[in-house]
Amino acid sequence: MDAPNPITILVVDDHPVVRDGLQAIINSEPGMQVVGDVGKGVEAVALYFALRPDIVLMDLLLPDIHGAEAIRRICEKSSNAQIIVLTTLDGDEEIYRALEAGARGYLLKDMVRRELVQAIRDVAAGKRYIPAQVGARIAENLPRPDITAREIEVLQLIASGLRNKEVAYRLTVSEATVNAHVKHILSKLDVSDRTHAVTVALRRGIIHL
Amino acid sequence: MDAPNPITILVVDDHPVVRDGLQAIINSEPGMQVVGDVGKGVEAVALYFALRPDIVLMDLLLPDIHGAEAIRRICEKSSNAQIIVLTTLDGDEEIYRALEAGARGYLLKDMVRRELVQAIRDVAAGKRYIPAQVGARIAENLPRPDITAREIEVLQLIASGLRNKEVAYRLTVSEATVNAHVKHILSKLDVSDRTHAVTVALRRGIIHL
DNA sequence: GGTATAATCAGGGCGACCCCCGAGCCACAA
DNA sequence: TTGTGGCTCGGGGGTCGCCCTGATTATACC
Numbered sequence: 001m002d003a004p005n006p007i008t009i010l011v012v013d014d015h016p017v018v019r020d021g022l023q024a025i026i027n028s029e030p031g032m033q034v035v036g037d038v039g040k041g042v043e044a045v046a047l048y049f050a051l052r053p054d055i056v057l058m059d060l061l062l063p064d065i066h067g068a069e070a071i072r073r074i075c076e077k078s079s080n081a082q083i084i085v086l087t088t089l090d091g092d093e094e095i096y097r098a099l100e101a102g103a104r105g106y107l108l109k110d111m112v113r114r115e116l117v118q119a120i121r122d123v124a125a126g127k128r129y130i131p132a133q134v135g136a137r138i139a140e141n142l143p144r145p146d147i148t149a150r151e152i153e154v155l156q157l158i159a160s161g162l163r164n165k166e167v168a169y170r171l172t173v174s175e176a177t178v179n180a181h182v183k184h185i186l187s188k189l190d191v192s193d194r195t196h197a198v199t200v201a202l203r204r205g206i207i208h209l
Numbered sequence: 210m211d212a213p214n215p216i217t218i219l220v221v222d223d224h225p226v227v228r229d230g231l232q233a234i235i236n237s238e239p240g241m242q243v244v245g246d247v248g249k250g251v252e253a254v255a256l257y258f259a260l261r262p263d264i265v266l267m268d269l270l271l272p273d274i275h276g277a278e279a280i281r282r283i284c285e286k287s288s289n290a291q292i293i294v295l296t297t298l299d300g301d302e303e304i305y306r307a308l309e310a311g312a313r314g315y316l317l318k319d320m321v322r323r324e325l326v327q328a329i330r331d332v333a334a335g336k337r338y339i340p341a342q343v344g345a346r347i348a349e350n351l352p353r354p355d356i357t358a359r360e361i362e363v364l365q366l367i368a369s370g371l372r373n374k375e376v377a378y379r380l381t382v383s384e385a386t387v388n389a390h391v392k393h394i395l396s397k398l399d400v401s402d403r404t405h406a407v408t409v410a411l412r413r414g415i416i417h418l
Numbered sequence: 419g420g421t422a423t424a425a426t427c428a429g430g431g432c433g434a435c436c437c438c439c440g441a442g443c444c445a446c447a448a
Numbered sequence: 449t450t451g452t453g454g455c456t457c458g459g460g461g462g463t464c465g466c467c468c469t470g471a472t473t474a475t476a477c478c
Contacts, residue, residue: 148423148424150424150425173425173427174427176426176428177425179427180426181425
């Protein structure tokens with residue numbers, strides 16, 4: 001054997017076909033090996049501590065909890081965990097949340113095989129792997145738009161078609177307060193109406209359908 | 210050999226990892242074999258007529274043209290083409306457009322291996338394969354919401370944050386006309402404001418970000 | 419203790435949105 | 449021809465979104 005210590009990898013993705021694809025790519029590469037794969041977030045956390053892999057490939061859209069939350073739970077107890085995010089989402093907010101949670105790398109799913117292998121080797125070696133495509137996006141929009149948790153609540157309710165008065169009732173505050181939140185949202189997202197605010201927020205991953 | 214005539218399959222998906230996963234699943238199954246894979250729509254059409262596979266697995270989100278358009282181009286010249294749509298999208302409109310274009314099956318990407326194999330065998334045998342999850346969605350919302358092409362234009366412009374007056378200018382019509390279109394859109398989508406109309410349209414795949 | 423920010427609330431004003439009614443033109447089908 | 453439906457356009461009126469200026473609490477940070 002040429003690899004005394006192959007890189008062990010845990011694959012987390014809710015699509016079986018993607019898990020198979022990743023296994024096929026990784027296992028055909030010398031020096032790395034998939035030791036487990038799972039489709040749900042909580043199971044991923046449990047499996048991580050059972051297997052202690054060198055690398056975790058983590059999708060963000062999982063059926064139970066958000067991938068960033070799974071990353072946070074892992075890094076909370078094991079700060080040296082090396083996790084690479086692997087997703088189709090390229091909204092700013094998703095990237096920020098994943099990196100904040102402790103991810104060391106970020107891959108978009110339209111990557112080619114070479115990029116995946118390189119990312120695994122880089123992160124396994126202790127480096128970070130942020131592709132130019134993603135890095136540029138972060139550099140562009142800094143400073144991060146500091147949308148408040150409360151503002152996101154309002155945004156989500158607006159997206160579901162509620163009027164300000166209805167949002168106010170739902171959040172048990174006055175309509176004036178909702179007006180203020182909306183004003184701040186429009187300002188922070190640099191748009192001039194609530195509809196555009198919703199589409200921008202969706203594009204950035206601040207809210208979801 | 211146990212399979213004198215294995216089912217030949219062309220895989221169309223813009224994600225290399227998904228193509229690898231599909232190959233891994235299919236080629237490990239007796240009686241079927243991937244004979245080609247490609248990531249773009251126009252190349253898929255060309256490759257179909259070069260390879261003449263029994264089955265095409267077609268993603269809808271492709272970098273160049275929409276998957277439904279690729280299906281249409283194939284079925285135009287080869288009406289007996291057997292195409293299975295394979296996508297993460299579950300909006301009504303996407304399903305309708307794909308089936309109208311000539312697709313014989315519709316699979317969501319969170320399927321398991323068994324479903325994929327079954328769908329291939331069914332469609333190769335001349336049957337249709339519409340999973341209950343998708344079939345129910347079609348049954349629910351029938352009759353199909355007949356949103357007009359013009360209304361979709363308006364919807365798309367509204368989603369990008371334009372006011373009715375700006376939409377009118379962009380389409381070189383009067384504001385009264387745009388008001389009428391908006392009224393019809395709200396009625397057909399069964400919502401009461403433009404913001405909700407946009408989110409519903411996004412969910413149904415009528416428009417995209 | 420001073421500063422900053424988030425979250426809460428109020429009144430007034432203007433324009434946009436949405437609904438109601440009406441209408442004519444055109445293409446296609448029965 | 450008649451009918452159907454899409455696209456176009458107008459007036460009037462009520463509601464709502466958004467802006468403006470102001471304010472008080474609470475929390476966090478230095």
